[in-house]
Amino acid sequence: MRKKKSVTLQDLSRQSGLSVHTVSKALRGLPGMSEESRNHVLKIAREIGYWTKDQERVHAVERIPLHPHKPSRFKMVISDKFETFDMILLILSGLQEKLSEYGHSIEMVTIPYHLDSTDTLPNWSKMHQLEYCDGVFITPMIGSKQEEHLLQYSIPRILINFPGPAAKVDSIVWDVGTAIHQSVRQLLSKGHTRIMYIGNIGTHRGFILRWQSFVAATNVAGINVNQDDHMTGELSSQENGMALLMQKLQQYQPTAILSAVSHDLIWIYNACSQLGMRIPQDVSMINLAHAKNDFVPELSRPILMIKESGIRAAERMLWRLANPHLPYEHILLQGNFYEGSTVKAILPNGS
Numbered sequence: 001m002r003k004k005k006s007v008t009l010q011d012l013s014r015q016s017g018l019s020v021h022t023v024s025k026a027l028r029g030l031p032g033m034s035e036e037s038r039n040h041v042l043k044i045a046r047e048i049g050y051w052t053k054d055q056e057r058v059h060a061v062e063r064i065p066l067h068p069h070k071p072s073r074f075k076m077v078i079s080d081k082f083e084t085f086d087m088i089l090l091i092l093s094g095l096q097e098k099l100s101e102y103g104h105s106i107e108m109v110t111i112p113y114h115l116d117s118t119d120t121l122p123n124w125s126k127m128h129q130l131e132y133c134d135g136v137f138i139t140p141m142i143g144s145k146q147e148e149h150l151l152q153y154s155i156p157r158i159l160i161n162f163p164g165p166a167a168k169v170d171s172i173v174w175d176v177g178t179a180i181h182q183s184v185r186q187l188l189s190k191g192h193t194r195i196m197y198i199g200n201i202g203t204h205r206g207f208i209l210r211w212q213s214f215v216a217a218t219n220v221a222g223i224n225v226n227q228d229d230h231m232t233g234e235l236s237s238q239e240n241g242m243a244l245l246m247q248k249l250q251q252y253q254p255t256a257i258l259s260a261v262s263h264d265l266i267w268i269y270n271a272c273s274q275l276g277m278r279i280p281q282d283v284s285m286i287n288l289a290h291a292k293n294d295f296v297p298e299l300s301r302p303i304l305m306i307k308e309s310g311i312r313a314a315e316r317m318l319w320r321l322a323n324p325h326l327p328y329e330h331i332l333l334q335g336n337f338y339e340g341s342t343v344k345a346i347l348p349n350g351s
Contacts (some may be wrong), residue, residue: 007050015044071103072134074317077150079142080110084263087290087306091139091160094310102318106137111146121149131155135317140173140206156320158313162205163330170320172313175332176206176260176288177213179302182337183258183286184217186300191346192256192284193223196249197230198268199260199288210260210288235264245271255346256284266295280344287342300340305333 013020018041025033026041044050076095078088088108095106109128112120130136135156138147151157151169159171187195195218201211211232215225229252235241249271259268265287272279279285287293289301312331 007048009050011048012041012045012050015048016041071105072321074099074104074106074135074137075128075130075133076106076108076137076139077111077142077146078108078139079113079146081113081141084141084290087262088139090290090306091137091310091313094307094312095137095314096310097307098311098314104134107133111142111150113143113146115143115145121146125149125153135321137313137317138169141204156317156324158317158320160309160313162209164205168328170316170328171330172309172316173206173332174305174309175334176304177209178332178334179288179304180210180213180258180260181217182302183288184214184221186337186339186343187256187258187284187286188221190256190284190343191348192343193221194253194255195223196252196254196257197225197232197260198235198245198257198264199232200234201232202234207261214258214260235261235267242267242271246275249275249277254283256286256343259285259287262287262289265289265293265299269296280342284343296342298341300338300343302337303335305335308333308335 009020009023013023016023018026018037022033022037023041026038027045074095076092092106092108099106111124115121125131130150131153133155135158136150136153138150138157138159138161140161142150147159147161147164151159151167157169159167159169159173161171161173163169163171184195197211197214199210200207202208218225229248231245231248233241233244235245245267257268259265268285268287269279272283277283284300286300286302287296288304289299290304290306293299312333316329316331
């Protein structure tokens with residue numbers, strides 16, 4: 001990476017093919033340009049090692065070296081359950097993008113979700129030499145005992161998840177609570193008050209928070225929630241799960257579905273298809289997809305800041321390395337809402 005003193009704004013302008021004025025606006029976050037152009041400028045700035053004076057001041061204040069003398073080696077721990085591998089790839093992309101700016105590296109390691117004995121986790125840590133790396137990123141869905149085991153180490157750790165009660169760790173995560181509130185408000189604005197929630201509310205803290213946010217958002221609108229009307233258990237291809245979903249859809253007759261778990265989408269479409277319910281003509285749909293879905297490219301959804309959480313997690317790790325004595329911090333990243341085409345407004349006559 002070239003040093004800042006050898007890279008000028010004019011260099012960045014030539015590399016990006018944009019004017020110096022446009023490049024300067026992009027770096028300062030000013031309006032009047034597309035996000036695509038802004039991201040293009042920021043990407044090239046990272047690649048050629050251009051730092052604004054404000055960035056240099058922030059690094060100086062937070063004691064993070066722009067050009068570390070020794071590259072660090074980090075590990076990202078994931079579960080061996082691969083239902084959410086698309087989410088993992090987004091997190092990894094964000095981590096790699098930020099850490100590579102400083103010459104650091106990251107290795108992805110898989111932790112067993114099912115524990116055969118009390119020695120499984122200690123043996124796993126010894127095999128991966130966890131205590132010898134410079135820091136660990138802990139991803140969602142790894143299991144509570146696995147997370148507890150990783151948090152006991154004294155090396156720097158960043159939890160890319162919602163922290164448990166009194167957790168002694170820095171955490172970064174995309175704000176699914178706000179995403180649910182955005183989704184409910186979007187449906188309400190289109191006239192929907194009979195909204196069916198579909199998503200497992202057990203096991204993981206993020207799943208529980210989704211349901212709690214749905215209840216809170218509907219209560220604010222004066223809608224009382226009876227959990228029996230909603231599909232809050234695990235949804236899979238098993239006959240009993242699909243049969244229960246179809247039964248609830250027929251009984252509750254929702255005008256809209258809020259699907260809170262990304263990988264449930266295909267099963268919901270299947271159930272609606274078998275019942276002759278078209279989306280969005282007969283029932284509207286919002287899903288908390290991790291990213292744009294090839295199956296339903298115009299899916300209405302809140303935009304989850306998953307890759308961005310990886311980027312912020314890397315920044316927080318570098319900050320923690322430089323500031324080991326400061327209090328733990330918990331950061332939520334909020335995205336916008338993509339309207340898509342799977343939500344249909346209900347007209348005053350109910351059609």
